[in-house]
Amino acid sequence: MKLEQFCSASRVVIVAGKGGVGKTTVTAALAQTAARAGMSVLIVEVEGKSWLATLFDRPALGYEETLLAPGIRGRTLSPDQALVEYLDDHGMKPISKRLRSTGALEVVAASVPGMKDILVLGKVKQLEQAGTADLIVVDAPAAGHAITFLTSAVGLLDAMATGPIAKQAADVAALLADPTRCRVSLVTLPEETPVAEVVETAFALEDRAGVALGPVVVNGLWPALVPCPPRSFRAGARAAGLAVTAADLAVVERSVGFATARRQRQDVQVERLSQLLPLAQIPLPYRFGATLGPADLEALTDAFVEGVAALPADLT
Amino acid sequence: MTVEGIAAPPPPSPLSTLLSTRQVVVCCGTGGVGKTTTAAALALAAARSGRRVAVVTIDPAKRLASALGLDGLSDEPALIDPSLWDPSGTAVAGGSLAALMLDTKSTFDKLVIAHAATPDQGERILANRLYRNISTVLSGTQEYMAMEKLHQLHADDAFDVLVVDTPPSRHALDFLDAPNRLVRLFDNRLFRLMMGPTRLSMRAAGAALGAFMKIVAKVVGTAVVDDVMAFFRAFDGMEEGFRTRSLEVLRLLESDQTGFVLVTSPRPDAVEEACFFADRLRSTGIEIGALVVNRVHPLLLGAAASTGRDDLATIAATWRERAEALDLVDQPGPADACTLVASLVELVRAERTAVAPIVERMASPDLVVEVPVLEREVADLDALAEIASHLC
Numbered sequence: 001m002k003l004e005q006f007c008s009a010s011r012v013v014i015v016a017g018k019g020g021v022g023k024t025t026v027t028a029a030l031a032q033t034a035a036r037a038g039m040s041v042l043i044v045e046v047e048g049k050s051w052l053a054t055l056f057d058r059p060a061l062g063y064e065e066t067l068l069a070p071g072i073r074g075r076t077l078s079p080d081q082a083l084v085e086y087l088d089d090h091g092m093k094p095i096s097k098r099l100r101s102t103g104a105l106e107v108v109a110a111s112v113p114g115m116k117d118i119l120v121l122g123k124v125k126q127l128e129q130a131g132t133a134d135l136i137v138v139d140a141p142a143a144g145h146a147i148t149f150l151t152s153a154v155g156l157l158d159a160m161a162t163g164p165i166a167k168q169a170a171d172v173a174a175l176l177a178d179p180t181r182c183r184v185s186l187v188t189l190p191e192e193t194p195v196a197e198v199v200e201t202a203f204a205l206e207d208r209a210g211v212a213l214g215p216v217v218v219n220g221l222w223p224a225l226v227p228c229p230p231r232s233f234r235a236g237a238r239a240a241g242l243a244v245t246a247a248d249l250a251v252v253e254r255s256v257g258f259a260t261a262r263r264q265r266q267d268v269q270v271e272r273l274s275q276l277l278p279l280a281q282i283p284l285p286y287r288f289g290a291t292l293g294p295a296d297l298e299a300l301t302d303a304f305v306e307g308v309a310a311l312p313a314d315l316t
Numbered sequence: 317m318t319v320e321g322i323a324a325p326p327p328p329s330p331l332s333t334l335l336s337t338r339q340v341v342v343c344c345g346t347g348g349v350g351k352t353t354t355a356a357a358l359a360l361a362a363a364r365s366g367r368r369v370a371v372v373t374i375d376p377a378k379r380l381a382s383a384l385g386l387d388g389l390s391d392e393p394a395l396i397d398p399s400l401w402d403p404s405g406t407a408v409a410g411g412s413l414a415a416l417m418l419d420t421k422s423t424f425d426k427l428v429i430a431h432a433a434t435p436d437q438g439e440r441i442l443a444n445r446l447y448r449n450i451s452t453v454l455s456g457t458q459e460y461m462a463m464e465k466l467h468q469l470h471a472d473d474a475f476d477v478l479v480v481d482t483p484p485s486r487h488a489l490d491f492l493d494a495p496n497r498l499v500r501l502f503d504n505r506l507f508r509l510m511m512g513p514t515r516l517s518m519r520a521a522g523a524a525l526g527a528f529m530k531i532v533a534k535v536v537g538t539a540v541v542d543d544v545m546a547f548f549r550a551f552d553g554m555e556e557g558f559r560t561r562s563l564e565v566l567r568l569l570e571s572d573q574t575g576f577v578l579v580t581s582p583r584p585d586a587v588e589e590a591c592f593f594a595d596r597l598r599s600t601g602i603e604i605g606a607l608v609v610n611r612v613h614p615l616l617l618g619a620a621a622s623t624g625r626d627d628l629a630t631i632a633a634t635w636r637e638r639a640e641a642l643d644l645v646d647q648p649g650p651a652d653a654c655t656l657v658a659s660l661v662e663l664v665r666a667e668r669t670a671v672a673p674i675v676e677r678m679a680s681p682d683l684v685v686e687v688p689v690l691e692r693e694v695a696d697l698d699a700l701a702e703i704a705s706h707l708c
Binding site for chain 2: 051099115192232236240247265288
């Protein structure tokens with residue numbers, strides 16, 4: 001599939017997945033991919049994980065938009081921020097401080113299930129309608145919260161038919177239901193539990209939120225190594241004029257064995273995922289450093305672009 | 317697979333100490349670091365050492381749940397057949413292992429019924445729409461109910477030790493704040509205002525509230541406001557019981573009957589949360605009993621290799637040079653292998669660098685326990701036993 005076609009499939013992409021699968025990294029890689037296709041991108045960080053900016057070597061994200069890279073801006077949008085902004089916009093500015101100090105804000109928010117989620121998505125919708133960027137990438141809340149987050153609008157409409165919040169929920173539901181406006185990109189690791197959870201999440205989202213799902217991003221794939229028995233390693237080393245000891249050979253053997261076993265277990269899970277979930281996959285490589293920085297983001301973006309190129313052209 | 321380079325016999329595990337001296341062991345840490353698995357493995361170890369233990373899990377992965385016999389939502393501790401956690405019959409006699417999965421709503425319902433002045437008051441609260449939202453979706457409720465469950469089980473003499481998993485909050489310490497937050501909700505000025513002015517001095521405030529609630533009603537609808545008022549009216553008089561109870565939970569957590577196990581992965585974002593949590597606990601006067609670093613990659617360099625962080629950087633650089641030399645003479649297989657060795661060494665080094673800030677916060681390096689990344693999925697009691705062998 002052409003990069004431009006992939007990146008312009010919808011104006012909003014919500015990146016969702018369980019904690020620890022690399023959702024934030026994938027959010028950044030997707031944004032960078034779209035920027036390479038010449039699009040302007042806005043990253044919206046819902047959980048307030050301001051470290052996303054370190055991937056771009058920039059200071060932490062805040063509520064105000066900041067430039068992360070050419071063509072890429074970023075901001076946070078926490079549920080509490082969205083709630084306060086909504087109240088301010090709806091004539092409650094004079095009392096919103098009092099609402100907070102008395103704890104009434106929590107009561108009001110709790111009295112309408114999913115209200116904060118709806119306000120976050122409502123704000124995203126507002127940004128989308130304002131045409132603030134060619135593509136808005138939303139780093140969604142972790143874990144099972146993704147389902148709650150994305151079904152909040154439908155759930156609220158069932159319970160409440162009128163009023164400003166219901167209107168907001170209807171707008172959000174319309175955004176989510178329109179595949180030309182919004183898609184969800186699920187992220188997982190090629191491991192047993194994350195695969196089980198992403199499959200469950202995918203079906204729940206399609207059934208209950210009516211949202212279109214893009215390809216699943218399979219993050220953290222270890223390198224597929226060509227077997228390198230000691231004899232061919234020794235021969236290679238001789239050709240390069242390298243002195244290797246028996247201890248070195250043992251290190252190579254253990255390392256290759258470890259990585260190969262890991263990759264084989266991952267391959268089993270990738271296959272299982274494709275059996276269980278009829279969605280295209282975009283594989284991303286495992287990054288060996290513990291701290292991810294701009295170099296990692298570049299490498300992941302390269303892999304993302306490759307993954308997109310490998311998708312069938314007629315994918316809808 | 318073995319982790320090489322560790323020859324000396326390890327000092328006694330801080331986790332064994334906690335499990336044999338504390339009545340409550342709380343596993344905390346940010347989401348995705350393996351808290352639930354750690355809690356389950358600790359419980360298994362405690363049972364095998366002859367303790368009567370219950371593990372309170374929160375939303376375990378399906379296969380782990382069924383391994384623990386938790387196929388349905390089981391709100392009460394269910395005993396696990398000893399043949400499952402002690403297949404060889406080698407455990408110390410007298411131990412037992414029970415597990416339960418937290419059911420937030422059911423725990424809350426029981427609490428309301430217990431504190432209601434009359435059965436009618438209890439029923440009215442349970443039927444209120446706001447209550448139904450609070451008991452299921454309000455942030456902090458799950459944390460509070462985990463602590464409430466802990467309180468109940470602790471009062472019961474059936475167990476020697478309780479191992480508690482904590483909810484996957486953004487901030488690992490939400491559960492410490494949750495009881496307070498919920499009590500504040502029931503206890504705040506708004507609450508008292510909503511009860512209606514009972515004294516003359518309150519009348520003015522009551523009138524102000526009317527205007528206030530009118531604005532709120534405009535945004536969320538009058539039905540919602542009516543629910544809120546009805547809820548607070550129904551709740552009248554119960555907040556005292558809730559407050560007492562939450563204070564008791566906090567006292568238990570802060571006492572020396574409770575031990576805290578901080579769980580982290582060797583990655584900077586998880587470690588950052590762990591540091592935040594450690595500092596917060598320390599400011600309340602609580603020392604962390606043990607730090608579990610989960611899913612640590614092994615150093616595959618062999619027993620003779622030096623393992624200092626600077627040395628690891630040098631070793632990795634050497635393997636990278638080898639990879640380049642091999643690439644130059646078009647030996648892709650051996651070159652990739654050398655690159656892999658370098659990457660794995662750098663990974664171990666990066667993990668050690670990542671965990672350094674939290675390790676430094678511990679009172680002693682002996683409190684740190686590393687669990688290597690396993691070659692298989694932790695989905696049955698065998699795998700839990702393998703983790704337990706690293707923990708204790």
